[in-house]
Amino acid sequence: MTKTGLLDKYLEAREDMVRLLKDRGIADERVLKAMLQVERHLFVPIPLRNHAYDDAALPIGEGQTISQPFTVAVMTEALHVNEYDKVLEIGTGSGYQTAILAAMGIRVFTIERISSLLKTARQILESLNVKFVSKTSDGTIGWKEFSPFDGIVVTAGAPEIPKTLIEQLKVGGKLVVPVGSLDFQQMKVVTKLNENNEFEVADKADFKFVPLIGREGWHENDG
Numbered sequence: 133m134t135k136t137g138l139l140d141k142y143l144e145a146r147e148d149m150v151r152l153l154k155d156r157g158i159a160d161e162r163v164l165k166a167m168l169q170v171e172r173h174l175f176v177p178i179p180l181r182n183h184a185y186d187d188a189a190l191p192i193g194e195g196q197t198i199s200q201p202f203t204v205a206v207m208t209e210a211l212h213v214n215e216y217d218k219v220l221e222i223g224t225g226s227g228y229q230t231a232i233l234a235a236m237g238i239r240v241f242t243i244e245r246i247s248s249l250l251k252t253a254r255q256i257l258e259s260l261n262v263k264f265v266s267k268t269s270d271g272t273i274g275w276k277e278f279s280p281f282d283g284i285v286v287t288a289g290a291p292e293i294p295k296t297l298i299e300q301l302k303v304g305g306k307l308v309v310p311v312g313s314l315d316f317q318q319m320k321v322v323t324k325l326n327e328n329n330e331f332e333v334a335d336k337a338d339f340k341f342v343p344l345i346g347r348e349g350w351h352e353n354d355g
């Protein structure tokens with residue numbers, strides 16, 4: 133049975149997806165458990181549901197995508213957060229990453245710049261009783277009111293590390309952000325070292341994201 137009370141015809145596909153994530157090196161059992169639990173097909177447009185458990189990004193409208201499951205797993209694992217921690221997500225998109233974090237018991241604050249996407253994501257998340265706080269805004273400037281956060285995850289590609297987001301992290305907290313050109317980005321795991329906002333950066337693999345557009349991101353007409 134699913135959260136919605138219906139027979140889960142996608143369970144086998146989701147189990148295969150999680151096996152693939154393990155094979156690709158995702159080791160955090162909490163992340164794997166959440167990805168087995170959250171029904172990704174509910175976050176993709178109905179005509180694409182049969183592809184919901186492919187390890188692929190899929191279009192969700194407005195030129196945006198739901199991230200590839202492997203990417204979501206890598207970013208979630210890299211945050212190194214625990215139950216009850218506070219995480220800020222930049223780029224709500226479909227709401228899938230929000231649901232994964234919430235399934236891990238994390239208090240999620242999420243910002244999306246396209247209001248129609250946030251409206252749809254809210255409807256899906258609320259229908260699944262997911263608890264989260266959200267707003268339509270430019271996430272590159274964070275959400276000061278609720279800061280500091282234990283972790284911040286940016287689900288769109290930035291030209292450089294957004295410094296305001298580091299200011300809104302707790303000391304020891306991690307900012308996970310893909311940084312690079314419009315064509316491809318390298319995943320950066322940024323750890324805040326002290327109250328002076330000094331930080332260290334660990335580089336992960338390359339990915340391809342839609343652009344982060346905003347004051348500390350790309351400009352609307354870049355590219």
Ligand code: SAM
Binds near residue numbers: 269342349
């Ligand atoms: N986390 C999403 C999911 O699980 O579906 C992935 C969404 S998609 C890869 C990235 C999203 O970032 C897009 O919906 C895009 O509109 C949004 N975005 C881009 N720049 C943004 C900004 N400055 N603030 C908030 N959202 C932004």
